[in-house]
Amino acid sequence: KLNELDTEGVKPLIYMTSGENVWREDVVKQEISVEDGLKNSNKHNKQFFFVPKIIEK
Template sequence: MIIDKEAIEKIAHLARLEMDEKSEEKMLKSMNEIVEWVAKLEEVDTEGVAPLTHMTQEQSVWREDKAEYTLSHEDALKNAPKKDEDFFRVPKVLD
């Protein structure tokens, strides 16, 4: 598969990109290099190779996800620049 200038223009239109002639040529070259690289990957014999779900053999390296109270309400508000009784005060962003 070879990507031509027409395909680049269509992709740019769909992505709402404005490209000049120099950018189109650079993108055309880059995308054709990517397609050639993928074609090389298709040549590799993967018979008998199990698919990977992770790049390492490690499983579940994260801590258990459990709810716990780590910060009290008072401690959370202690260093707030602005507060109103039990709440943080923030600038209004919507009218």
């Protein structure tokens, strides 16, 4: 059925969206406390998570 449509002068699309970023204002808000966040990690130093090393020298 697509071959039945008149597509003369219609530019082909590369992407289905316009490709433009939609900017919004950054809003800082605290969702959970640091303590509550660290409760979900078994390796931390009371301030930061420890994660496995993924980059070698």
